[in-house]
Amino acid sequence: MSKTNFETPPTASVGATMRDDLTVRNVSRIGPVLWIGFYTSMLNLFTLTLFRFWGRTHFRRRLWSDTSVGGEPLEYTGRGLELFVGFVIAIFTLMLPFVGIVFAIQFFIGPETVYLAAVPLLLYAFLFFILGVAIFLARRYHLSRTRLRGIRFAQTGSALGYGVAMFGYLVLSIITLGWYGPAARIKLSRKLWEKAYFGSEQFSFTDTAEATAEPVYKSFAFAWFGTIIVYAIWAGWFFISMGESLTETATAPDLELIGKLYLSFIPMVILIGIFVSWHEAVMIRRIVKSLKVAGADFSSNMKTVDIIELAITNTLLVIFTLGFGFMAAQMRVWKRIANRIALDGDVDFARIQQTTEAAPKQGEGLADGLDIISNF
Numbered sequence: 001m002s003k004t005n006f007e008t009p010p011t012a013s014v015g016a017t018m019r020d021d022l023t024v025r026n027v028s029r030i031g032p033v034l035w036i037g038f039y040t041s042m043l044n045l046f047t048l049t050l051f052r053f054w055g056r057t058h059f060r061r062r063l064w065s066d067t068s069v070g071g072e073p074l075e076y077t078g079r080g081l082e083l084f085v086g087f088v089i090a091i092f093t094l095m096l097p098f099v100g101i102v103f104a105i106q107f108f109i110g111p112e113t114v115y116l117a118a119v120p121l122l123l124y125a126f127l128f129f130i131l132g133v134a135i136f137l138a139r140r141y142h143l144s145r146t147r148l149r150g151i152r153f154a155q156t157g158s159a160l161g162y163g164v165a166m167f168g169y170l171v172l173s174i175i176t177l178g179w180y181g182p183a184a185r186i187k188l189s190r191k192l193w194e195k196a197y198f199g200s201e202q203f204s205f206t207d208t209a210e211a212t213a214e215p216v217y218k219s220f221a222f223a224w225f226g227t228i229i230v231y232a233i234w235a236g237w238f239f240i241s242m243g244e245s246l247t248e249t250a251t252a253p254d255l256e257l258i259g260k261l262y263l264s265f266i267p268m269v270i271l272i273g274i275f276v277s278w279h280e281a282v283m284i285r286r287i288v289k290s291l292k293v294a295g296a297d298f299s300s301n302m303k304t305v306d307i308i309e310l311a312i313t314n315t316l317l318v319i320f321t322l323g324f325g326f327m328a329a330q331m332r333v334w335k336r337i338a339n340r341i342a343l344d345g346d347v348d349f350a351r352i353q354q355t356t357e358a359a360p361k362q363g364e365g366l367a368d369g370l371d372i373i374s375n376f
Contacts, residue, residue, distance in 0.1 A: 021070040022296055022343035026335040028066040030328050036062065037327035054080030059327050067338055069148055078145035078363065086365025095369045098123065131370060132166030133159045138364030139192060149349055154357035157195035165191060178224060182216045182283065189287045200353035201294040210299065211289035219279035226275030234268045277307035288341060294352060296345035306336055
């Protein structure tokens with residue numbers, strides 16, 4: 001049994017084989033990705049955003065090829081045309097009919113048919129269900145277009161079942177004021193990973209001792225109460241300041257107060273971000289440490305400071321590049337997560353067969369139509 005270190009690839013010993021080296025490494029550089037983001041943004045202006053499907057494909061090919069496991073790079077085999085076709089299909093089969101029904105209800109329901117006002121609510125509830133379906137279908141496409149050593153990944157399971165589960169967990173999270181959220185996230189991750197394959201090898205999602213030792217609810221309580229306290233302090237300051245201004249001038253608040261109001265958002269968001277970052281780092285470690293495939297156990301040493309640093313620097317990156325640095329920001333997130341992952345175990349790649357699961361013919365059009373797809 002061999003164990004790799006985080007960040008630094010192990011030194012190869014005499015007689016070592018590739019099956020002993022499971023180091024995960026991403027070597028992406030910001031310059032090439034900024035260039036992809038720049039020309040994608042420029043060409044989107046002239047193609048009414050249609051070039052985004054090809055730009056996204058270029059980005060993924062770069063990101064995948066810069067990421068290696070045991071010295072072997074990942075390969076992305078998706079095509080821009082597949083993404084475009086999937087988007088067109090989703091628009092005409094779901095998005096346009098949905099919007100049409102919503103507008104028809106708004107135009108034709110009169111005051112005397114108050115009971116029909118529940119119909120739009122049912123439609124929006126259906127939209128949240130479709131959100132889960134879209135996430136599942138997008139993930140299935142991503143894995144089907146990802147290869148390592150020529151072996152394809154695959155996602156099986158039911159998109160409808162995942163949509164139902166996600167909608168149910170969302171309702172429970174709302175009812176519990178968010179407290180069911182961490183459990184929902186773990187359960188949804190389990191539903192995905194337990195139906196995922198690397199070739200003929202199925203992933204498992206197990207509540208290992210290392211995974212369950214992560215302080216999921218302690219960190220969530222810290223984030224939940226911390227957010228409420230910070231927001232309460234900010235709201236109190238806001239109403240006191242606003243009240244004094246209105247009392248003094250009997251008119252709308254002056255520009256100085258408005259400036260102070262907007263500036264006050266900065267420390268509030270930073271403090272809330274610090275509280276939430278610990279929980280996010282814990283959740284990443286909790287999920288990664290639950291994974292296993294082909295005899296290899298996953299682990300992660302993602303830290304709170306990683307989340308905070310990425311949130312701040314990526315926000316500045318996107319702002320100062322006027323938006324075209326968004327791909328570079330996403331790359332930096334991928335890179336940090338990848339370089340914080342370690343694999344422990346021996347994998348005999350020679351015995352792993354190619355998956356027989358059929359791959360989807362088009363891309364994540366539904367997720368793109370709902371505007372929930374990321375570039376990776």
